[in-house]
Amino acid sequence: MKRMALGWFVNFMPPAWRTPWAGTDVADWADGRFYVEVARALERARLDFVVLEDSSVVPQNHGGSARTEFMVTTKAPKNDPLPLAGAIAAATTHLGIVTTMSTSLYPPAHLARLQASLDVLSRGRAGWNVVTSFEEQAAQNVGLDTLWEHDQRYDRADEFVDLTQRLWRSTRDGTPVEHAGRFFTATGRFDAPRPPQGSPVLCQAGGSPRGLDFAARHAEVVVAVPQGVEAMARYRRDLRERRERAGLDPDACRVLFMVTPVVGETDAEARARHERMWAPTDWNLLRKLVFASNTAEIDFARFDLDEPVPADATTNGAQSLLEQLKVRTRGSSLRAAFAQDGLAESLPLVGTPETVADRMQEAMDVVGGDGFLFFHGGGGLLSRRYLTDVLDGIVPELQRRGLAQREYAPGTFRDKLATA
Numbered sequence: 001m002k003r004m005a006l007g008w009f010v011n012f013m014p015p016a017w018r019t020p021w022a023g024t025d026v027a028d029w030a031d032g033r034f035y036v037e038v039a040r041a042l043e044r045a046r047l048d049f050v051v052l053e054d055s056s057v058v059p060q061n062h063g064g065s066a067r068t069e070f071m072v073t074t075k076a077p078k079n080d081p082l083p084l085a086g087a088i089a090a091a092t093t094h095l096g097i098v099t100t101m102s103t104s105l106y107p108p109a110h111l112a113r114l115q116a117s118l119d120v121l122s123r124g125r126a127g128w129n130v131v132t133s134f135e136e137q138a139a140q141n142v143g144l145d146t147l148w149e150h151d152q153r154y155d156r157a158d159e160f161v162d163l164t165q166r167l168w169r170s171t172r173d174g175t176p177v178e179h180a181g182r183f184f185t186a187t188g189r190f191d192a193p194r195p196p197q198g199s200p201v202l203c204q205a206g207g208s209p210r211g212l213d214f215a216a217r218h219a220e221v222v223v224a225v226p227q228g229v230e231a232m233a234r235y236r237r238d239l240r241e242r243r244e245r246a247g248l249d250p251d252a253c254r255v256l257f258m259v260t261p262v263v264g265e266t267d268a269e270a271r272a273r274h275e276r277m278w279a280p281t282d283w284n285l286l287r288k289l290v291f292a293s294n295t296a297e298i299d300f301a302r303f304d305l306d307e308p309v310p311a312d313a314t315t316n317g318a319q320s321l322l323e324q325l326k327v328r329t330r331g332s333s334l335r336a337a338f339a340q341d342g343l344a345e346s347l348p349l350v351g352t353p354e355t356v357a358d359r360m361q362e363a364m365d366v367v368g369g370d371g372f373l374f375f376h377g378g379g380g381l382l383s384r385r386y387l388t389d390v391l392d393g394i395v396p397e398l399q400r401r402g403l404a405q406r407e408y409a410p411g412t413f414r415d416k417l418a419t420a
């Protein structure tokens with residue numbers, strides 16, 4: 001079996017603050033030092049990359065105000081990931097650094113220049129998590145009246161990515177860019193350093209049919225959260241078929257599934273920790289309601305917790321979470337679905353490092369997937385203790401089995417990833 005590609009998804013937000021292991025980071029988190037330390041820990045464990053998530057507003061979908069968001073900190077407060085990417089670049093040598101930037105909020109030449117600069121600063125380790133944004137307020141904060149409709153955001157993103165690729169190419173061959181497209185225009189010489197990789201590694205997380213088409217066309221790494229091995233296999237097959245139909249090599253795109261393992265010294269201890277972690281306490285339920293509202297951009301406070309999500313609920317936000325919750329609550333209830341896991345995991349991974357490694361290996365055997373993206377539930381939850389569980393427990397177990405790399409291959413982020 002080939003080795004897995006492994007990444008970690010972090011939100012530049014206050015780390016764990018409701019545990020006895022909160023330390024002092026809750027006061028200092030915005031200076032980035034905690035997250036630079038996280039990146040160094042990921043490099044010590046030989047992970048392939050870190051993804052720095054982003055969204056730029058304090059959402060107010062739950063109950064129509066920001067009050068509950070600040071009570072549970074799923075999306076805010078948050079700091080901008082770009083300066084952090086520069087600090088991580090200076091503090092690490094091998095780790096890929098994937099920064100989230102939105103095609104709806106940045107102008108293409110501005111984004112292309114920032115990514116080219118990050119690729120130079122990191123000596124060929126930049127990645128771009130291409131998102132289209134789904135927050136109405138985010139659009140208004142950059143001077144737009146409203147956000148484009150879901151599929152149109154991807155039409156614009158297609159043209160945006162094509163244009164940025166041409167801008168990066170022009171740093172190599174010096175050709176002025178002349179572009180008059182449907183959504184963007186650009187002209188003249190582009191003043192940016194030549195990125196060592198030519199262009200950043202493109203990462204994406206399409207969940208809807210239109211989003212999947214976009215990911216299939218552009219992404220080299222796809223991160224996704226279909227739930228259960230069958231859904232994971234279906235997702236990967238679908239994406240690979242879309243690539244084939246577009247005349248692209250399916251193997252040139254890696255699909256990584258998001259997971260939040262819970263480990264213990266025994267399986268029973270891990271199960272007890274897992275149960276405590278997601279127990280249906282008032283605080284946990286509120287956290288899930290706020291997270292779901294602010295991801296799907298609709299107010300879940302309107303729904304009855306003891307009923308399924310109404311089948312006719314729709315959104316102009318991220319469609320996949322809403323659809324997943326409809327499926328998971330059919331014949332059941334939101335309350336039951338919220339008590340199962342962190343809402344953003346493909347597989348339940350609960351047990352000793354050996355048990356968890358077994359499950360990961362079995363899933364890859366069935367799905368034919370390419371690896372995993374570790375994540376600990378948004379803001380307010382990540383701790384050094386959790387990092388240690390994964391990086392000093394699970395990863396060495398995967399390494400012993402030849403399923404994770406023990407050393408980095410030479411070259412750029414893209415070169416290293418090609419060995420997975």
Ligand SMILES: Cc1cc2nc3c(=O)[nH]c(=O)nc-3n(C[C@H](O)[C@H](O)[C@H](O)COP(=O)(O)O)c2cc1C
Binds near residue numbers: 205318319
């Ligand atoms: C693992 C993962 C990470 C994501 N990271 C971000 C992010 O940092 N910022 C953001 O605006 N959207 C993020 N998204 C949302 C996706 O870009 C996308 O909008 C979502 O998966 C829904 O798919 P759709 O746009 O095709 O409906 C992420 C989604 C997933 C599954």
